[in-house]
Amino acid sequence: MPYVKKLNEAFARILKSHGIATANRLHRTLRNFVVHPKDKVRDEEKTELIYCVPCKNCSRSYVGETGRKFGPRIKEHKKEVDSFTAGTQTRASRARESSVTHKSAITDHAMKENHVINWDKAKVVDREAQRQTRWIKEALWIRKTPMCMNRDAGSHQLSHTWDQVISRSRAPSSCKQSRRDQDVRRTSKRCH
Numbered sequence: 001m002p003y004v005k006k007l008n009e010a011f012a013r014i015l016k017s018h019g020i021a022t023a024n025r026l027h028r029t030l031r032n033f034v035v036h037p038k039d040k041v042r043d044e045e046k047t048e049l050i051y052c053v054p055c056k057n058c059s060r061s062y063v064g065e066t067g068r069k070f071g072p073r074i075k076e077h078k079k080e081v082d083s084f085t086a087g088t089q090t091r092a093s094r095a096r097e098s099s100v101t102h103k104s105a106i107t108d109h110a111m112k113e114n115h116v117i118n119w120d121k122a123k124v125v126d127r128e129a130q131r132q133t134r135w136i137k138e139a140l141w142i143r144k145t146p147m148c149m150n151r152d153a154g155s156h157q158l159s160h161t162w163d164q165v166i167s168r169s170r171a172p173s174s175c176k177q178s179r180r181d182q183d184v185r186r187t188s189k190r191c192h
């Protein structure tokens with residue numbers, strides 16, 4: 001029977017006294033049918049996007065782009081970071097490793113600063129199917145993220161004529177982006 005708090009327990013007791021066993025099922029409302037617990041699960045399946053990964057120990061974030069699924073991409077980053085920061089290294093080998101430029105700027109940051117990356121807070125900040133445009137958006141995100149751990153400006157060499165546009169838009173802190181920002185971007189894209 002559908003689960004209604006308190007009422008069910010009382011009803012079950014009555015039925016039990018008559019030798020009838022009951023089983024509850026969650027009441028299916030329109031809300032729990034339509035609203036999903038969190039977009040997180042669905043984010044992992046998303047492709048063609050810009051993402052942002054913050055650090056747990058400081059306010060720096062990493063900005064990246066991928067055409068592939070978000071979930072596996074983040075796992076790749078994590079695997080790389082873990083392989084260098086497994087804790088099995090001595091101080092000397094850690095120092096030696098940190099002098100080498102690693103594959104990803106996240107790994108560099110975690111190693112050099114001895115910081116922990118906040119994988120749980122990694123999120124999709126923008127979507128773009130067209131690869132060249134996605135690179136431009138990545139470069140925009142890198143430039144407008146105040147504390148960015150990226151070593152370079154991204155795959156696209158962004159012209160400094162964008163600086164005025166970027167400075168006029170609200171700079172995100174730790175990957176935060178308001179719904180309004182996303183809407184503005186979508187609107188401006190349609191205008192081209």
Ligand SMILES: [Zn+2]
Binds near residue numbers: 057058059060109
């Ligand atoms: Zn940090």
